[in-house]
Amino acid sequence: MSAITRDEVAHLARLSRLALHEDELDQLAAQLDEIISAVAKVQEVAQGDIPPTSHALPLTNVYRPDESLPGLTPDQALAGAPAVEDRRFRVPQILGEEQ
């Protein structure tokens, strides 16, 4: 049985905001199936009440003093924007007709 189907890959692509071509979906489904079967090995090793490690070092939240520091100017922040209007980021339509 395959670990992941082509339909699942298409669903994951939508969640990931990737408009993939049909041939990409075919190729990815086969490759991901092989990769997922291989990495499933973690389930054989990780059993019982072993605590998870999310981070290499045991750091807790780090705060800096609440002081204002210089940031980017509007011109710097907009310098790499794909489209600018009235010193703002111009973006495509976000809301639908009925909203």
Added chain:
Amino acid sequence: MSATDLLRMSAAELGEAVRARETTAVEAAGAYLDRAADVESDVHAFLHLDRETALAQARAVDERIAAGEDPGPLAGVPVAHKDVFTTVDMPTTAASRILADWRPPYDATVTARLRQAGMVILGKTNMDEFAMGSSTENSAFGATRNPWDLTRIPGGSSGGSSAAVAAFEAPLATGTDTGGSIRQPAAVCGLVGAKPTYGGSSRYGLIAFASSLDTPGPIARSVLDAALLHEAFSGHDPHDSTSVDAPVPPVVEAARRADVAGLRVGVVRELGGEGYQPGVQQRFQEAVELLESLGAKVVEVSCPSFDAALAAYYLIAPSECSSNLARFDAMRYGLRVGDDGTRSAEEVMSLTRAEGFGPEVKRRIILGTYALSSGYYDAYYGSAQQVRTLIKRDFDAAFENVDVLVSPTTPTTAFPIGERTGDPMAMYLADLCTIPANLAGNAALSVPCGLAPEDGLPVGLQIMAPVLADDRTYRVGAAVEAALNERQGGPLLANSAYAV
């Protein structure tokens, strides 16, 4: 001083010569820029190489020195900078179409510290897109070739950096190591590469791949040069909340000390044997015997969880990448595709990401999204995090009995370009030996330990030490380097076709 003399000098010697006013930063940068102009068409180590920007930096350094300032031991020394670090005066692309020609509005901390140290950034080096890969073939802007054999990969993801240093286009280079991306390219190009302790070098301004693993580090022709660069850009950074607030381990002093008498060295049983190239095994075994002859106490150590490290890594790293790369949304910077006035933001986002990301990046985003999905989270991401705990425990237990652990850096020497591009799992195996240190966060370094008899290509010895004991890896690496140079009558790199 002739250009050849300048190219042959170590970074340490070049820095001394600049401070002693025997040469200048401009002269040194000029020699390296000329060299790069000669060999770049063969090697393709750089994505961006701008003579005028480099020379302007060099002139500024010479002025600082003339004004009596002492920027430090690497003042006036050129450096090749991985294109994953932001630079205000050069494009930063992470070798991705989605960031083609992007000019960042700020410098990474590593970049800023190179400048403070008076180093001259020659250009930005090629890499696997967003540092995902082990061969630099995943660059959107063409592969880099290994100076030892132009038909082979230079390693990855920091393959442009390793190729630049191996081809004498730069005396030093920066890299980043998430699963081996400094140590593996250093190993297959016959160089020294170090992954500092996680948090020992700043991630601020480093384009994120997997934030709990990404670590900037040095690539160099010698252990001492690597230590000098390590020291120049490491240390606490308030801009990075995962930065360790502790002194930089004494890596330069350790590289100069270079003795292993009485040191306890553990050979990791799980990192070797079946699947490893015979010539790699042979040179590794000889390096272990060399350490013993230099007075180290060698024992075999078992780290059973290392067998699951690769699997855990290829769940954790893609999971973090799928989250990190969500920032490339076509709205604030970078590529935007299909914005014709009829499409919604979401459609433009999906079209842009499909066109802007290459196949490996897409593969990892989808894999990570899968591993983090409800219903699969515990089985995949959760289990991988438990394996991470087991790997840390293996390291902790081992370091109760030994001072350092050793293994080959890679299972094979540099493989031919194109050999593994159609087979992701085969490509992932290149990181087999390097991944455990990333998952646990401890220090590791690769140092050349000879050429494999069957193909004449470099083999790397990996030395791993506990968290914040980076100096031990340099001490052992320098001892191996000195003994091998004496045995061979010179550095290994002298055997490369692109040696100067």
